[in-house]
Amino acid sequence: MRHYFVLFILGLLLAFSSCRTDFDTVASSGDLKFSKDTVYLDTVFKNIGSSTYQLKVYNKSKNDISIPIVQLKKGLNSKYRMTVDGMSGNNGKIFKDVTLLAKDSLYIFIETTADITDANPADFLYTDEIQFDSGANLQQVALVTLIQDAVFLYPKQNADGTKEKIKIDGKDVDGFYLDENDAVNGNELFFTKQKPYVIYGYAGVPQNKTVSFEAGSRVFFHANSGLFVDNKASLQINGTVSTTKELENEVIFEGDRLESLYDAIPGQWNSVILADGSTNNTINHLTLKNAVNGLNIKNQDATTLTIKNTQIYNCAEYGILAQNARISGENIVINYSGLASLSCVYGGNYSFTHCTFNNNWQNSSHFAVNLSNSLAGAAPETNPLTQATFNNCIIYGSNTNEFNLSKNANTAFVYQLNNCLLKFSGSTTNADYQFKTDTQHYNQIILNENPKFYNVAKNQFNIDKTSAAFAKGNQAYIMPLDILGITRTSPPDLGAYQSQDFPK
Structure with missing residues (x-):
C-alpha cells in the first residue's frame, strides 16, 4: 500500500511540473536595470591588461527572459573583453540568447588591453559600450578607459x-x-x-x-x-x-x-x-x-x-x-x-x-x-x-x-x-x-x-x-623652508610642516 502511495505522489509532482510554464522565457522588452550606466576602467598603460571590473544586470520583471544579443558595440574589433555569467561567448565580445530569470541578476566582468593608438588623440580615452538587445529594445552601458603612454x-x-x-x-x-x-x-x-x-x-x-x-x-x-x-x-x-x-x-x-x-x-x-x-x-x-x-x-x-x-x-x-x-x-x-x-x-x-x-x-x-x-x-x-x-x-x-x-x-x-x-x-x-x-x-x-x-x-x-x-x-x-616650500616662523614648529589653519 505504501508503495502505491509513493507512486501516486510522484505522479502528482510530475503532472504539476509538466504544467509549469515559468521555465519558458519571453523576449527581452528593454526593461533591464544596471548597477551603473558607465563602467570606468581605471587608467592603464598601453598594451598592459587592466584589472577586472564588474557590471550587474537585473531582471525586475516576473518573467524569465531571453536577451537575444549582448555585445560590444565595436564587435570583434573591440579592445574590451567580457564574460557573461561565466560564459566567454564569441571571443568575449558577442553573446547570443542570454537567459535571465525573473527577479534575478547576472554578472558581467570586463577587462581591456589597448594601445595608445587606439585611444582618442585629444584625451587618450578609449571607449566602447555594451549593447543589450537591438532596435526599440536596445539598452547600452558605456565603457571608458584612459590609456597612458609610457x-x-x-x-x-x-x-x-x-x-x-x-x-x-x-x-x-x-x-x-x-x-x-x-x-x-x-x-x-x-x-x-x-x-x-x-x-x-x-x-x-x-x-x-x-x-x-x-x-x-x-x-x-x-x-x-x-x-x-x-x-x-x-x-x-x-x-x-x-x-x-x-x-x-x-x-x-x-x-x-x-x-x-x-x-x-x-x-x-x-x-x-x-x-x-x-x-x-x-x-x-x-x-x-x-x-x-x-x-x-x-x-x-x-x-x-x-x-x-x-x-x-x-x-x-x-x-x-x-x-x-x-x-x-x-x-x-x-x-x-x-x-x-x-x-x-x-x-x-x-x-x-x-x-x-x-x-x-x-x-x-x-x-x-x-x-x-x-x-x-x-x-x-x-x-x-x-x-x-x-x-x-x-x-x-x-x-x-x-x-x-x-x-x-x-x-x-x-x-x-x-x-x-x-x-x-x-x-x-x-x-x-x-x-x-x-x-x-x-x-x-x-x-x-x-x-x-x-x-x-x-x-x-x-x-x-x-x-x-x-x-x-x-x-x-631651523630649516628656512618646510617640505611645501613655506617659510618657517620663529620659533619653528616641530616636524616637516610649518603650521597652517586647516580648511573648514
Missing part, C-alpha cells in the same frame, strides 16, 4: 629563453643595467617628465654612472621590481616644490597598478637599493609609496646621502632601512611601515632635522624610529654608531613606544634628540630611555603629547596652532 624598461631575453639577470647581494635577480645609448629609448640614465616609465625587474645603474630624475618624472614599478644603484654609481633625484595637488614637480615612485584600489596597498614592488660603495647620492622632493622597503641603503662610501623634502608611505617592511650609512635628512615624512619607518642598523652616521617619523601600521610590533649598532644573528656583528642626531623632529605613531634603541655595549652608540616630540608611553627603568633626566642624550623632549596631525589615514601630517608641536622647535636647528 617608456617600458625590462630585462632582455637571452638566446636560451632565460631573462637577463643582475647580481644583488650575491644573488642573481631578474634585472638589467640602464644604458645611456639604448637603441630604442636613448639615454636611459636620464628620466624625464615627458612620459611615465614602467620598470620590470631591477633597473641597475652601472658602476661609475649616474642616474638622474628630472622634476616631474614618474616611475611605476611592476611586482618584484626596483632600482639598484651599484658600487661607485650615483643617484640624483631632482624634484622641486609643487604648487598644485597634482605634485607636478615631485618625482614619484610607486607600483604600476593605477586603479584606485591600489592607492595604499603596501608591498607592490620591492625597493630602491643603494648598494655597498654607492656614492654622491642626493634625493630632493621624492614621493615613494607602496614598496616593500622604500630606501634600502647599504654601506655607502665616505660621501653623505642627502635626503630633503621626501615622503615615504605604505611600505611592507621599512620606509628607510639604513645599514652603516651616512645620511643627512631634512623635511622627511614617513608613515605606515610594517617594521619601522626609519631603521638605522649596524652603525653609521645620521643627522635628521625637521622630520616627521610616524608609524600607524596596524600591529603592535612596529616602531617609528629604530637605532642599532649591530646586525642580528647567532653571533651579532657590531659596527659603531658614530652619530644619530634628531633636531626639531616628531617621532610618533599608534604603538605604545615608537622609539627603539638596540645597543651593543662592545662598540660606540652615540645618539641625541634635541627639541623633539616623542611617543614613549610605556614605563621603563632602562637607563637609555630617561628622557627627562638624561641630558646627554635628550634635550627639551615633549613626551606623549598629541601632535594633532591633519589626517594620518591619508598621510597628511600638517599641523595647526593647537598641536603640541607648534612653536616648540629650537631656532638653532
Whole structure:
C-alpha cells in the first residue's frame, strides 16, 4: 500500500511540473536595470591588461527572459573583453540568447588591453559600450578607459629563453643595467617628465654612472621590481616644490597598478637599493609609496646621502632601512611601515632635522624610529654608531613606544634628540630611555603629547596652532623652508610642516 502511495505522489509532482510554464522565457522588452550606466576602467598603460571590473544586470520583471544579443558595440574589433555569467561567448565580445530569470541578476566582468593608438588623440580615452538587445529594445552601458603612454624598461631575453639577470647581494635577480645609448629609448640614465616609465625587474645603474630624475618624472614599478644603484654609481633625484595637488614637480615612485584600489596597498614592488660603495647620492622632493622597503641603503662610501623634502608611505617592511650609512635628512615624512619607518642598523652616521617619523601600521610590533649598532644573528656583528642626531623632529605613531634603541655595549652608540616630540608611553627603568633626566642624550623632549596631525589615514601630517608641536622647535636647528616650500616662523614648529589653519 505504501508503495502505491509513493507512486501516486510522484505522479502528482510530475503532472504539476509538466504544467509549469515559468521555465519558458519571453523576449527581452528593454526593461533591464544596471548597477551603473558607465563602467570606468581605471587608467592603464598601453598594451598592459587592466584589472577586472564588474557590471550587474537585473531582471525586475516576473518573467524569465531571453536577451537575444549582448555585445560590444565595436564587435570583434573591440579592445574590451567580457564574460557573461561565466560564459566567454564569441571571443568575449558577442553573446547570443542570454537567459535571465525573473527577479534575478547576472554578472558581467570586463577587462581591456589597448594601445595608445587606439585611444582618442585629444584625451587618450578609449571607449566602447555594451549593447543589450537591438532596435526599440536596445539598452547600452558605456565603457571608458584612459590609456597612458609610457617608456617600458625590462630585462632582455637571452638566446636560451632565460631573462637577463643582475647580481644583488650575491644573488642573481631578474634585472638589467640602464644604458645611456639604448637603441630604442636613448639615454636611459636620464628620466624625464615627458612620459611615465614602467620598470620590470631591477633597473641597475652601472658602476661609475649616474642616474638622474628630472622634476616631474614618474616611475611605476611592476611586482618584484626596483632600482639598484651599484658600487661607485650615483643617484640624483631632482624634484622641486609643487604648487598644485597634482605634485607636478615631485618625482614619484610607486607600483604600476593605477586603479584606485591600489592607492595604499603596501608591498607592490620591492625597493630602491643603494648598494655597498654607492656614492654622491642626493634625493630632493621624492614621493615613494607602496614598496616593500622604500630606501634600502647599504654601506655607502665616505660621501653623505642627502635626503630633503621626501615622503615615504605604505611600505611592507621599512620606509628607510639604513645599514652603516651616512645620511643627512631634512623635511622627511614617513608613515605606515610594517617594521619601522626609519631603521638605522649596524652603525653609521645620521643627522635628521625637521622630520616627521610616524608609524600607524596596524600591529603592535612596529616602531617609528629604530637605532642599532649591530646586525642580528647567532653571533651579532657590531659596527659603531658614530652619530644619530634628531633636531626639531616628531617621532610618533599608534604603538605604545615608537622609539627603539638596540645597543651593543662592545662598540660606540652615540645618539641625541634635541627639541623633539616623542611617543614613549610605556614605563621603563632602562637607563637609555630617561628622557627627562638624561641630558646627554635628550634635550627639551615633549613626551606623549598629541601632535594633532591633519589626517594620518591619508598621510597628511600638517599641523595647526593647537598641536603640541607648534612653536616648540629650537631656532638653532631651523630649516628656512618646510617640505611645501613655506617659510618657517620663529620659533619653528616641530616636524616637516610649518603650521597652517586647516580648511573648514
